[in-house]
Structure formats: C-alpha cells, structure tokens
Amino acid sequence: MTPTDAQIWDWLAEVPDPEIPVISVTDLGIVRDLRWEGDTLVVAVTPTYSGCPATAVIDLAIETHLQARGVVRVRLERRLSPPWTTDWLTEAGRAKLTAYGIAPPVDGTAPDGRSGRAARLAGGSNLVIACPRCGSAQTERVSQFGSTPCKAAWRCRDCLEPFDYFKCH
Amino acid sequence: MPSLPDVMIPEVADLARRAASGQTADPHLEDVALKPAFFDWLCRMGDSTLILGHRLSEWCGHGPVLEEDIALANTALDFIGQTQLWLGLAAEVEAQGRSADDLAFLRDAMKFRNVKLVELPNGDIGQTLMRGFLFDAWHFEMLTALGNSTSPRVAEIAAKAVKEVSYHLERSSDLVVRLGDGTEQSHERMQAALDYLWPYTGEMFAGDAIDRAVTEAGIAPDPAALLPLWQRTVTEVLAEATLQVPDRRFDAQHGGKQGRHTEHLGYILAQMQFLQRAYPGASW
Numbered sequence: 001m002t003p004t005d006a007q008i009w010d011w012l013a014e015v016p017d018p019e020i021p022v023i024s025v026t027d028l029g030i031v032r033d034l035r036w037e038g039d040t041l042v043v044a045v046t047p048t049y050s051g052c053p054a055t056a057v058i059d060l061a062i063e064t065h066l067q068a069r070g071v072v073r074v075r076l077e078r079r080l081s082p083p084w085t086t087d088w089l090t091e092a093g094r095a096k097l098t099a100y101g102i103a104p105p106v107d108g109t110a111p112d113g114r115s116g117r118a119a120r121l122a123g124g125s126n127l128v129i130a131c132p133r134c135g136s137a138q139t140e141r142v143s144q145f146g147s148t149p150c151k152a153a154w155r156c157r158d159c160l161e162p163f164d165y166f167k168c169h
Numbered sequence: 170m171p172s173l174p175d176v177m178i179p180e181v182a183d184l185a186r187r188a189a190s191g192q193t194a195d196p197h198l199e200d201v202a203l204k205p206a207f208f209d210w211l212c213r214m215g216d217s218t219l220i221l222g223h224r225l226s227e228w229c230g231h232g233p234v235l236e237e238d239i240a241l242a243n244t245a246l247d248f249i250g251q252t253q254l255w256l257g258l259a260a261e262v263e264a265q266g267r268s269a270d271d272l273a274f275l276r277d278a279m280k281f282r283n284v285k286l287v288e289l290p291n292g293d294i295g296q297t298l299m300r301g302f303l304f305d306a307w308h309f310e311m312l313t314a315l316g317n318s319t320s321p322r323v324a325e326i327a328a329k330a331v332k333e334v335s336y337h338l339e340r341s342s343d344l345v346v347r348l349g350d351g352t353e354q355s356h357e358r359m360q361a362a363l364d365y366l367w368p369y370t371g372e373m374f375a376g377d378a379i380d381r382a383v384t385e386a387g388i389a390p391d392p393a394a395l396l397p398l399w400q401r402t403v404t405e406v407l408a409e410a411t412l413q414v415p416d417r418r419f420d421a422q423h424g425g426k427q428g429r430h431t432e433h434l435g436y437i438l439a440q441m442q443f444l445q446r447a448y449p450g451a452s453w
Contacts, residue, residue, distance in 0.1 A: 047329075050247065050250030050253070050329055051249050051251070051253075053246070080254070081193065081321075083329040083332055142236060144240060145240040146239070147239070148243075153239075169336075
C-alpha cells in the first residue's frame with residue numbers, strides 16, 4: 001500500500017538534524033518536495049550551507065528512516081534553488097531551539113545575498129537577540145561564527161551566560 | 170549529542186552522487202562548441218574557492234584567538250562546499266567521467282585555473298584577512314552578477330553561494346577596519362599586507378578568450394565590468410580603515426587563470442593531493 005503524502009511528511013518529521021537533534025529536517029525547512037516516479041519516492045532536499053558536513057548524513061538519515069517505515073525505493077534529490085533561508089524554520093522548530101538553549105533566527109532578517117555591512121551603512125539597525133536562558137534583551141555578539149556554520153556566538157549581559165544564535169541566512 | 174557518522178563511507182558518497190543527478194535542465198551543457206571554455210571557466214571559479222579554502226584551513230588550530238580560529242575554519246568550509254558545486258558542474262560539462270574529487274585531487278598545478286592571489290602564503294593573520302577582504306569584495310560582485318546568468322545551473326549555485334559570501338564580506342570588511350584603524354602595529358601590518366597583495370588583485374578583472382566565450386553565451390559577466398563595483402567597496406573600506414591605496418599598478422601579476430602559477434601552488438597540491446596520489450581511491 002502506498003502511504004499518503006501526509007503520512008510521509010509525518011515520518012520525515014521524525015528525522016532529527018544530526019547536529020541539533022532537538023529539531024527535525026522538516027522543522028529546518030530543508031525538505032522541499034515529495035513526488036512519486038513509478039514506485040520510487042523522490043525526496044527533494046536543499047542544503048543549508050553549501051559546505052555543511054551534515055548534508056550527506058541528513059540524506060542518509062532520511063533514506064534509512066523512510067525505508068525502515070516501509071518505503072522500499074527512495075531517491076534523494078539535491079535542490080539548490082531557491083536557496084535555503086532561515087525564514088523557512090517552522091514555529092515549532094524555533095520553540096524547540098529556544099528550549100534547547102539556542103536563540104532562533106529573527107524572522108525576515110535573512111540577508112538574501114545583500115551584504116549586512118552595506119545594509120547597516122544604509123541605516124539598518126543592529127539586531128536584538130533575546131537570551132534563550134533568561135529572556136533578557138541585553139545581549140551582545142562575541143563572534144560571527146559559532147560551533148557550526150549556521151550559528152554565531154553571543155553572550156547575555158544580564159545572566160552572563162554565553163549562548164549560540166542560529167544566525168539568519 | 171550523537172557523533173556524526175563517517176561521511177566518507179561508500180553508501181554516503183554514493184547517495185550524494187545520486188542526489189546530485191537529475192538537476193535543473195541547462196541547454197549550455199549540450200553546447201559542444203562552448204564546452205572547453207565553459208569547463209575552464211568553471212574550474213576558475215572552483216579552483217579559486219578550493220585553494221583559498223585550503224589556505225584558510227591551514228589556520229585551523231593556529232588562530233590568534235579561539236573565535237577567529239573557528240570563523241576561519243567555517244569560512245573555509247563554505248569555500249570547500251562551493252568548490253564541490255563548481256567543480257561538480259565542471260565535471261558534468263566535461264562529461265569525461267571525472268568527478269569533482271578527481272578534478273581537485275588528480276590535476277597537476279598547470280591544470281589549475283585559480284587566480285594567483287589565493288595561492289599566496291597566509292603570512293600573518295593580517296595578511297590572511299586582507300587577502301580575504303580583497304577576494305570577498307570581488308567574489309560578492311561576481312556571484313551577484315552570476316545570479317542573472319543564462320545558465321540556470323550557474324545561477325542557482327551563485328544564488329546559494331552569495332548568501333554565504335555576503336557574510337564573509339561583512340566579516341572581512343569589519344576586521345580590516347578594526348585592524349587598519351587599530352594600534353600602530355596592527356595598522357602597519359595591514360598596510361604592509363595591502364602593499365604586498367595589491368599587484369595580484371588585477372587578475373580578477375582581466376579577461377581572455379575563455380571569458381569572452383562565456384560572456385558572449387550570457388553565462389558570466391565581463392570580468393572588467395566588476396572593477397568599478399570592487400573599487401567602490403575597497404576604496405570605502407580602506408578609507409575607513411585609515412589605509413592607503415598603494416600607489417602602484419594593481420594588475421602586474423597574471424597567469425593563474427591560464428595555469429601559470431607561483432611556486433606556492435605546488436606545495437599546496439603536494440599536501441592536498443598526497444593521499445589520493447599515493448593510495449588511489451583511498452577512503453576512510
């Protein structure tokens with residue numbers, strides 16, 4: 001029996017991101033499309049960062065998980081366009097990130113190829129990133145890069161704890 | 170936190186290969202007359218990101234502070250990811266059965282098409298950051314222009330990469346300003362780095378028959394057209410950094426794009442390619 005698309009999406013929601021296992025590949029918004037080619041299920045996945053080492057692992061996890069659920073023939077398709085943006089993170093995913101101690105990206109501020117510096121010089125304001133531990137808005141950026149390509153290092157000036165910020169992309 | 174499975178195991182490598190097939194249709198890939206120029210031009214894009222990515226990775230574990238060490242490694246990762254896309258497409262255009270890995274690990278120096286700027290030694294952190302800035306300022310304009318390429322495959326790679334590169338440019342601009350307009354010592358080092366690197370920057374804007382062919386096909390912009398955009402960014406940032414634009418030719422060094430390199434590239438390849446040369450097909 002062929003599973004419904006809704007069933008497949010539910011199964012995909014069970015596949016964790018290998019680096020941040022509290023969120024799933026569907027929370028991340030990287031599964032772009034499902035379609036059947038005969039008896040083969042084609043899953044279109046977009047990479048987050050082009051050099052993210054987790055990409056190949058995510059593909060393998062999706063294929064393995066769907067096969068374990070009974071989808072015998074699965075083919076992963078890499079889709080570059082449109083490029084992934086953190087605006088595609090689901091609301092549930094953002095809540096899970098915060099609970100895990102990672103500040104979620106601020107909606108609608110993904111740079112979309114425009115230099116952040118150029119935007120700032122043109123009058124854009126600095127972002128306010130709330131501390132995921134105490135909620136304070138008194139935070140500051142320590143470094144533009146954190147433990148993975150998708151995160152930056154921040155710290156809270158109130159509770160003094162460092163935290164990861166899932167940066168806008 | 171679970172540890173990452175080994176990405177070099179055959180199933181993962183095979184899965185990645187299959188996932189990369191069935192891509193967006195692109196008539197340029199069928200254009201036999203264009204193939205040699207298109208292939209060479211893609212190697213220029215991919216080799217420049219490969220060699221700069223390798224240079225930045227040399228800082229891993231040697232950065233002056235932990236945050237910079239991590240930032241340089243992450244930037245290197247972006248470049249290597251972009252290399253996989255450019256050289257992967259080059260291999261498809263060539264259609265001789267070679268893969269992106271074959272192009273990266275099994276070509277000799279004279280077959281590499283990167284600009285000389287990226288193969289120069291890292292020097293101190295100031296020189297590395299200044300080189301990064303001069304390259305990023307070009308890279309950003311190039312990828313922005315490539316977003317309008319008549320080749321859908323090129324356009325989608327550019328649209329992906331420019332998001333990463335805008336972040337690189339933001340970071341390198343900020344650091345050039347901080348160090349240029351910093352202490353006496355940091356200012357001197359940044360000026361020395363700029364003076365040393367300056368004659369190598371012109372190669373990014375010098376066109377030849379390869380460029381003309383891909384420009385006429387609507388795949389890429391005329392490299393010279395990017396010069397005013399680059400100059401605007403560079404002039405603005407260097408002024409803010411209180412650094413002097415060198416009073417000398419910026420286009421004295423050429424040849425990398427045609428395969429005539431400095432001796433430095435050979436040393437990079439000796440390190441990067443040793444394993445695949447000594448143990449062909451090795452994986453772990």
